[in-house]
Amino acid sequence: MTSNSTPLYEVRSVSKNYGNVVALRNVSMSVGAGEIVGLVGDNGAGKSTLVKILSGVYSPDSGELLVEGVPHVWKSPHEAMAAGVETLYQDSGLALDLTIGANVFLGREKVKKGFLGKLGFLDQKAMDQEAADDLERTGIAVHASKRTVGQLSGGQRQAVAIGRAVAWAQKVIILDEPTNHLGARQAGEVLSVMKAAKARGLGVIFISHTLPHVLEVTDRIIVLRLGSVVRNAPTSEFTAESLLGTITGLHVGTE
Amino acid sequence: MSIIVDPVQESSFEKPDRSQLWYRRLLANQQFLLLLVTIAIFVFFAFNRHVFASAGEFGNNVTNFCTLVLLGVGETYVIATGGIDLSVGSTVSLSGVVGAIAMEHLAMHSELLVLSVGTVVCIGIGILVGVVNSALIHYARLVPFVATLVTWGAGAGMCLVLTGGAPIGQNSGAIALTVPKIWIFSYPALIIIAITFVAGLFLHLSRFGRFTFAVGSNAFAARAVGINVKRQVTSVYVLSGALAGITGMFVYMRLGSGAPTAGTGQELIAIAAVVIGGARLTGGSARLSGTVIAAWMITIVSSGLIFMNVSPNYNQVAVALLIATAATAQALRKSARQSS
Numbered sequence: 001m002t003s004n005s006t007p008l009y010e011v012r013s014v015s016k017n018y019g020n021v022v023a024l025r026n027v028s029m030s031v032g033a034g035e036i037v038g039l040v041g042d043n044g045a046g047k048s049t050l051v052k053i054l055s056g057v058y059s060p061d062s063g064e065l066l067v068e069g070v071p072h073v074w075k076s077p078h079e080a081m082a083a084g085v086e087t088l089y090q091d092s093g094l095a096l097d098l099t100i101g102a103n104v105f106l107g108r109e110k111v112k113k114g115f116l117g118k119l120g121f122l123d124q125k126a127m128d129q130e131a132a133d134d135l136e137r138t139g140i141a142v143h144a145s146k147r148t149v150g151q152l153s154g155g156q157r158q159a160v161a162i163g164r165a166v167a168w169a170q171k172v173i174i175l176d177e178p179t180n181h182l183g184a185r186q187a188g189e190v191l192s193v194m195k196a197a198k199a200r201g202l203g204v205i206f207i208s209h210t211l212p213h214v215l216e217v218t219d220r221i222i223v224l225r226l227g228s229v230v231r232n233a234p235t236s237e238f239t240a241e242s243l244l245g246t247i248t249g250l251h252v253g254t255e
Numbered sequence: 256m257s258i259i260v261d262p263v264q265e266s267s268f269e270k271p272d273r274s275q276l277w278y279r280r281l282l283a284n285q286q287f288l289l290l291l292v293t294i295a296i297f298v299f300f301a302f303n304r305h306v307f308a309s310a311g312e313f314g315n316n317v318t319n320f321c322t323l324v325l326l327g328v329g330e331t332y333v334i335a336t337g338g339i340d341l342s343v344g345s346t347v348s349l350s351g352v353v354g355a356i357a358m359e360h361l362a363m364h365s366e367l368l369v370l371s372v373g374t375v376v377c378i379g380i381g382i383l384v385g386v387v388n389s390a391l392i393h394y395a396r397l398v399p400f401v402a403t404l405v406t407w408g409a410g411a412g413m414c415l416v417l418t419g420g421a422p423i424g425q426n427s428g429a430i431a432l433t434v435p436k437i438w439i440f441s442y443p444a445l446i447i448i449a450i451t452f453v454a455g456l457f458l459h460l461s462r463f464g465r466f467t468f469a470v471g472s473n474a475f476a477a478r479a480v481g482i483n484v485k486r487q488v489t490s491v492y493v494l495s496g497a498l499a500g501i502t503g504m505f506v507y508m509r510l511g512s513g514a515p516t517a518g519t520g521q522e523l524i525a526i527a528a529v530v531i532g533g534a535r536l537t538g539g540s541a542r543l544s545g546t547v548i549a550a551w552m553i554t555i556v557s558s559g560l561i562f563m564n565v566s567p568n569y570n571q572v573a574v575a576l577l578i579a580t581a582a583t584a585q586a587l588r589k590s591a592r593q594s595s
Contacts, residue, residue, distance in 0.1 A: 078481030095472035097539035107480030
């Protein structure tokens with residue numbers, strides 16, 4: 001196998017149980033550079049568990065995680081982040097009392113040069129400026145980065161969360177229901193941010209219940225049902241009806 | 256497939272807000288309002304009793320302020336993480352008592368050595384209480400209120416056990432040191448004010464402070480980005496304990512002895528200062544300047560009432576009124592912001 005065809009991020013035969021409940025059974029999937037993969041399934045299909053394993057919140061009971069072909073074991077989400085895998089959580093991972101700039105740099109603060117920096121004093125000006133630049137580059141314009149995130153509307157908060165994830169992602173970005181609770185226009189903005197991330201060569205994993213969004217933006221769709229992958233195929237092979245049928249299991253797509 | 260159109264039609268694109276005039280911004284600043292009220296209270300007392308504005312009385316107030324402000328500083332850090340520290344009052348007493356016992360043993364040595372050792376012992380006791388608090392929170396899984404209630408009770412009890420109820424030591428040299436030397440400031444007061452200033456810089460401008468607020472605002476988000484939440488929480492309780500230890504030493508110096516009830520009730524006044532100063536008890540939002548102004552306000556109200564011949568027994572009632580007023584003002588401002 002050439003390095004060209006090695007997936008950016010891959011899970012192989014991952015299983016996870018909660019007591020007697022099987023959450024994931026022998027799941028394999030991957031995302032390549034510059035690819036948007038849709039991860040869909042009904043409630044309880046195992047999406048959330050898979051996302052948490054991908055992002056390093058949970059460890060799988062068995063199976064492997066590989067970044068660019070190299071096996072990794074995440075002891076914390078932070079380790080996954082350090083390896084270039086960023087996650088946007090469904091219940092936003094923003095600190096509402098902190099400013100936009102502070103949130104974008106949370107956990108990766110820039111300190112001043114010299115002695116003050118050794119004491120941990122922050123270079124807030126540089127962070128605010130860079131945060132604005134980062135967000136703008138990902139297609140999100142939120143001015144006045146000195147406002148707290150709590151002062152923003154739901155759509156703006158989501159924009160900041162996505163901007164942060166895209167700005168920091170070196171390899172893979174996992175977006176768990178990023179268009180939830182958003183109006184049509186903001187959802188459209190989120191989808192274009194994903195396309196921009198793809199154009200930058202990032203691998204994007206997009207988890208959503210909104211099937212039109214999934215069909216619009218993904219290259220490939222992976223369908224989970226009752227903890228197993230039931231279909232993994234290019235988006236062009238799905239129609240809205242066949243995708244819905246595959247998710248619910250009430251209809252078998254034409255193979 | 257129908258597209259749900261957002262009724263508000265808001266966009267993530269937004270222009271900077273320049274509509275607010277500078278004086279409106281200033282009046283919306285809670286710490287500034289607090290400063291205005293504090294000045295008004297001072298003017299009221301000074302107008303009624305001219306001696307209230309004298310350097311001598313200012314010096315007294317500074318000394319009183321120094322027995323409170325560091326407790327407020329520690330409490331501000333703790334409350335910013337969403338916790339609370341009820342143990343600081345007991346820690347003031349306990350560190351003073353243990354420090355006094357240690358200093359009694361060294362009485363024949365030079366005063367500088369005695370006081371230095373006393374300071375180290377006091378801070379050590381404070382750190383110990385902070386470590387116990389965080390151990391109770393992290394390992395016994397107690398909520399901060401209960402954990403620090405435990406050390407509050409244990410500390411107060413230890414003081415009585417160690418002293419039998421009577422103050423320990425009689426150090427007139429220490430008392431002399433708390434007399435103002437530079438205008439209205441004694442040397443220890445200057446140190447305490449400097450610590451307060453530095454603590455403010457660290458809370459609002461450093462990574463340590465940023466992590467403190469992040470933990471209090473959204474512990475999940477903080478953990479997800481790699482912030483060691485446990486370590487941060489431990490650090491703030493240890494800091495709060497250490498600052499209570501320093502206060503314990505200052506109170507010892509002021510009394511010239513280690514009194515078992517030296518800090519009784521101080522924890523509630525410190526928490527009051529933080530609340531009046533505008534912090535949110537659920538964490539994530541606090542201003543050290545607010546705490547400091549509120550501590551000064553409580554100090555001058557307490558001494559002002561004495562000047563007005565009001566019985567000192569009304570002190571707590573006055574502080575309670577201040578809390579009620581500040582909390583109400585906060586709630587009103589919040590609802591005004593939401594409806595605008």
